Amino acid sequence: MRHLPLSKAYQLLEPGPVVLLTTAHRGRANVMTMSWHMMVEFEPPLVACVVSDADFSFTALRATKECVIAIPAVELAPTVVAIGNCSGRNVRKFERFGLTPVAAEYVTPPLIAECFANLECKVIDTRLVNKYDLFILEVLKAWRTSPHVPVKTIHHQGYGKFAVDGEVITLKSKMR
Amino acid sequence: MRHLPLSKAYQLLEPGPVVLLTTAHRGRANVMTMSWHMMVEFEPPLVACVVSDADFSFTALRATKECVIAIPAVELAPTVVAIGNCSGRNVRKFERFGLTPVAAEYVTPPLIAECFANLECKVIDTRLVNKYDLFILEVLKAWRTSPHVPVKTIHHQGYGKFAVDGEVITLKSKMR
Numbered sequence: 460m461r462h463l464p465l466s467k468a469y470q471l472l473e474p475g476p477v478v479l480l481t482t483a484h485r486g487r488a489n490v491m492t493m494s495w496h497m498m499v500e501f502e503p504p505l506v507a508c509v510v511s512d513a514d515f516s517f518t519a520l521r522a523t524k525e526c527v528i529a530i531p532a533v534e535l536a537p538t539v540v541a542i543g544n545c546s547g548r549n550v551r552k553f554e555r556f557g558l559t560p561v562a563a564e565y566v567t568p569p570l571i572a573e574c575f576a577n578l579e580c581k582v583i584d585t586r587l588v589n590k591y592d593l594f595i596l597e598v599l600k601a602w603r604t605s606p607h608v609p610v611k612t613i614h615h616q617g618y619g620k621f622a623v624d625g626e627v628i629t630l631k632s633k634m635r
Numbered sequence: 636m637r638h639l640p641l642s643k644a645y646q647l648l649e650p651g652p653v654v655l656l657t658t659a660h661r662g663r664a665n666v667m668t669m670s671w672h673m674m675v676e677f678e679p680p681l682v683a684c685v686v687s688d689a690d691f692s693f694t695a696l697r698a699t700k701e702c703v704i705a706i707p708a709v710e711l712a713p714t715v716v717a718i719g720n721c722s723g724r725n726v727r728k729f730e731r732f733g734l735t736p737v738a739a740e741y742v743t744p745p746l747i748a749e750c751f752a753n754l755e756c757k758v759i760d761t762r763l764v765n766k767y768d769l770f771i772l773e774v775l776k777a778w779r780t781s782p783h784v785p786v787k788t789i790h791h792q793g794y795g796k797f798a799v800d801g802e803v804i805t806l807k808s809k810m811r
Binding site for chain 1: 643645646649650651652668670671672673674675676681683684685709712713716719720760762763766767769771787788789790791792793794795796797798799800801802803804805806807808809810811
């Protein structure tokens with residue numbers, strides 16, 4: 460995994476892929492599946508996400524204010540679903556699903572070696588946590604595998620149905 | 636366009652498609668292109684979105700607290716880009732781009748007939764507007780064309796590059 464300029468981090472999340480979120484609390488790493496996230500600012504990259512207070516990761520995220528957003532390619536889809544179908548309360552997910560934790564540079568939660576991109580994040584605003592479980596994150600460091608290797612991500616349409624990235628089209632645009 | 640149960644509205648936005656946002660202010664409808672949005676709650680469906688205060692739509696959204704999220708299929712991609720490349724300050728976009736406004740049921744901004752789904756929304760929380768241009772919306776009414784007609788949406792990867800929905804895969808999942 461190589462360093463990715465922070466100015467390009469939005470290009471990973473803006474398309475709306477299903478992602479994994481790692482946390483670390485009391486010496487133990489955990490990971491959950493997440494689809495409710497969006498970009499909030501380009502640079503420094505800010506991200507909003509919803510982590511339900513019913514999720515085991517909620518307590519870790521709120522207490523430690525750190526996480527990693529790891530982005531899986533389609534090949535990892537069965538694992539992504541399996542991760543979403545159990546809880547860190549009673550499963551050590553990294554071990555159970557054969558995920559390789561890699562030390563991050565700025566935060567305690569691990570990167571995931573099996574994901575093609577990883578974003579180290581800290582929580583910078585919790586004003587909407589109590590009402591909506593909505594966290595504002597700042598991306599401190601971004602990693603990805605070579606951008607020359609094409610990657611297809613997955614987009615959740617509900618109940619385990621995912622649209623896989625298909626054709627890529629390029630239109631002349633002034634939009635960043 | 637038919638009524639879509641509010642409980643299914645999240646299935647339209649959770650995959651992260653590029654959408655259009657219509658507003659109406661001082662008797663005039665406007666439309667912008669938007670990729671920074673996410674689901675916040677299933678039911679009633681709540682949505683977060685970022686509308687930059689540099690966008691002409693920002694003033695309308697903040698003042699009227701109403702909008703429609705219209706979801707375009709890939710066939711509309713050139714129009715979606717063109718909408719994003721000009722401002723309602725100096726362009727009457729509905730006329731310029733041949734979009735057909737349709738009266739909504741609960742809000743003043745129009746639905747867009749050319750989009751396969753439309754969500755009528757009101758702003759319910761503005762606490763993060765000043766700092767992040769982030770609005771929390773409640774979906775009041777959802778519309779879509781027949782779900783039996785397959786639709787491909789587009790996902791923006793930056794600078795006019797879009798991933799089009801490809802293969803749809805279904806995995807056994809307990810996730811909604």
